[in-house]
Amino acid sequence: MPEVRLRHAPAGPVLESEALRLAVRLDEGIFSLTRADSRDEVIRNAWTGVALADGVSLASRGAGFDVERVEPVEDAHGRGRALTLHRRTAAGEPHLALTLTLYEEQPFAVLQSRLANTTGRPLRVQAFHVLQAGPLPHAQAGDWRFYKHGWQSFSPTITVSADDDDIPPFPPIVDPATRPQGQGLISDLVAALAEPASGQTITAGFVSAADQFSQVWLDREDAALTAASYADGVELAAAAELSSERVAVDITSNPMSALLRYGDALAREMGAVSWAHIVTGWCSWYHYFGQVSEDDILANLERLVELRDGLPLEYVQVDDGFQAGIGDWLTANEKFPHGMAWLAGRIHERGFKAGLWLAPFLAGARSRLFADHPDWVVRDEAGGPVVAIQNWEQLCYALDCTRPEVIDWLEHVFRTVTDDWGYDYVKIDFIYAAAVEGVRRDAGATRAQAYRRGLEAIRRAVGGRFVLGCGAPIGPSIGLVNGMRIGPDVAPFWHPQARLGRRISLSLPAAANALRSAITRFWRHNRLWLNDPDCLLLRDSETALTP
Missing domain, CATH: 2.70.98.10 (Beta-galactosidase; Chain A, domain 5)
Known part of the structure; x- marks a missing residue:
């Protein structure tokens, strides 16, 4: 010995x-x-x-x-x-x-x-x-x-x-x-x-x-x-x-x-948690992007039923585009007139599990969430809200996950999505936002601790359902997500479209960037979680990919 x-x-x-x-x-x-x-x-x-x-x-x-x-x-x-x-x-x-x-x-x-x-x-x-x-x-x-x-x-x-x-x-x-x-x-x-x-x-x-x-x-x-x-x-x-x-x-x-x-x-x-099998599904993002509608989901749902024998997918995931605002996750926009609970029911009726995308640690500048709770966001030293990202034609601020009321709100949102609406899977995106530098209510919390408090609230709310992290700090996510995006967005082109220089653009959407990360982060798969290299694009139009 x-x-x-x-x-x-x-x-x-x-x-x-x-x-x-x-x-x-x-x-x-x-x-x-x-x-x-x-x-x-x-x-x-x-x-x-x-x-x-x-x-x-x-x-x-x-x-x-x-x-x-x-x-x-x-x-x-x-x-x-x-x-x-x-x-x-x-x-x-x-x-x-x-x-x-x-x-x-x-x-x-x-x-x-x-x-x-x-x-x-x-x-x-x-x-x-x-x-x-x-x-x-x-x-x-x-x-x-x-x-x-x-x-x-x-x-x-x-x-x-x-x-x-x-x-x-x-x-x-x-x-x-x-x-x-x-x-x-x-x-x-x-x-x-x-x-x-x-x-x-x-x-x-x-x-x-x-x-x-x-x-x-x-x-x-x-x-x-x-x-x-x-x-x-x-x-x-x-x-x-x-x-x-x-x-x-x-x-x-x-x-x-x-x-x-x-x-x-x-x-x-x-204490890593993975999943018993590799999950498969269809995601709305790379064809419809933010323009997706209820009718689009229903049409693809019927096509997936027709293809089921040759393409036996498990989940149908509604991505970005259903929400009234960034932070207003429980209010669907006019493109989803029957609401998200009704849509989850239709997905289940056709024999699939339902998945939903959210960016839970962001509050858009135009959102009802920020209008009602401007004190919920991380602040800079001058007292201004900390910008986590500029997207959706607005500034988006980082939620302060050391505030008890933010934790209560997160649990309410995700219990509604899973228990009330019936979604079996959540993709949580841009979640690095909870770890930005700034002034928080609990000055004794590190960035990692603040981030993990928010993630723990989501896990408590969804229970044993599948959680896919995306835009996530790697270390403090372990043990709280079942799957993790391991690279930038895939895209219907090999190299980034922005002219920023090769080394600067390694994080931008591009098939080459996504493939690189799938190779260099191989060691995480079935150890820390299921690796998500992002979607497989199957199309013969609207693509610049070549053999």
């Missing part, structure tokens, strides 16, 4: 599993990670740190570590041993600790930082730099390939050379505003760094994601890697504690297996 062993070297404790060796140099406040079958340090001169909102930063490197405790652990990843170190603290400083865990039957290490406010006054915590390491072996950054993972459904996920310029976010909502200074590459939630000549791969990915957004940075000038967990400046009261998310570090010669292993670990820790 494999075990995790602890031994004491002159410089400090050494923790060893079947796969990894973790060596600490207490007086320097650093540690290294090495494959157990090698003497070469892959992660070396590593340390932990925290950035406070007032600009003060604390780091273990240079300050030194002391051993706080060593203890056996048993969690979602199995049994192992955890070593907790604390930074040697000067008078008046808060207490920073780092827990490093190795497992008996997992080849990765898991790291988590913790800050205890021992200063006697409140502190605002901006970010944990859970892992900072460098320089990496093979000093030339151009020798490495970097797997860059996007923040939300539409954000590009792509592998680039480590000496490439980073891909700029477009539009701004595709990436959080949290971006470190300096030259390098930024990946959200997880990154993999591979050296093709040797096959050496470092995969660093956060296996918890419910409370804080996270990123992995590669600083190409210093050949250094940082795994950051964002506390968003929340206040930490005197004597209170705050922990980072947990990051797994996997050192392997097989990057594909490392991504699959990471997906399994993330799913275990976050």
Whole structure:
């Protein structure tokens, strides 16, 4: 039976599993990670740190570590041993600790930082730099390939050379505003760094994601890697504690297996929910777009009945175009004169399950929702409403999901849609809106926590029905959606129509962009949820696609 062993070297404790060796140099406040079958340090001169909102930063490197405790652990990843170190603290400083865990039957290490406010006054915590390491072996950054993972459904996920310029976010909502200074590459939630000549791969990915957004940075000038967990400046009261998310570090010669292993670990820790089978259906969007009508749905419903033997679909989904306004989901417009409950009944009568699209975290500037409840939206520092997107020929604002009345409203909307109207499936779109930066009623909530509160309200309301996330931040969605859009909209053309430059336009609707994300985000499927690569377009007209 494999075990995790602890031994004491002159410089400090050494923790060893079947796969990894973790060596600490207490007086320097650093540690290294090495494959157990090698003497070469892959992660070396590593340390932990925290950035406070007032600009003060604390780091273990240079300050030194002391051993706080060593203890056996048993969690979602199995049994192992955890070593907790604390930074040697000067008078008046808060207490920073780092827990490093190795497992008996997992080849990765898991790291988590913790800050205890021992200063006697409140502190605002901006970010944990859970892992900072460098320089990496093979000093030339151009020798490495970097797997860059996007923040939300539409954000590009792509592998680039480590000496490439980073891909700029477009539009701004595709990436959080949290971006470190300096030259390098930024990946959200997880990154993999591979050296093709040797096959050496470092995969660093956060296996918890419910409370804080996270990123992995590669600083190409210093050949250094940082795994950051964002506390968003929340206040930490005197004597209170705050922990980072947990990051797994996997050192392997097989990057594909490392991504699959990471997906399994993330799913275990976050309690992922998938679905028993691959769902199939017809969606109104790519033919009718926002002009869809009740008559269009009924006509296609009859055609689907005729084709059922050769095309046995499960769902008929009404997409954008039924609602009176963005936010006014319970009022159908004049194109749906019989209402949405009546239409769900017709879909069921023809032997299909009914699906409905909503963008629940948006309030359009022209909506009745915003007119009646302008205080429900996230505000900027000047007090103005935060724009989540400009679409539907109007500004659309982000709902503040830390407000109890917003949570009550969300539950009412989705209970009406599912319990009263009878819809079996909901597609929730542009839901990154709940995670925009801004001022919320609960100043102690991070962006990730605010977003997840809204998503939890929807899940409570719909129960065990199928929920498809779209335009969704990846990490905090896990465990609450059954399916997830994994790329930009598909389109009846290969490349984006807007002339914005190839790298800027990777998030725009285009068949090539959708296909790229289906490939680069393969490892999520049937681990975190069912991957949704977007619709398959079957047509011989109104298309610019060529073989």
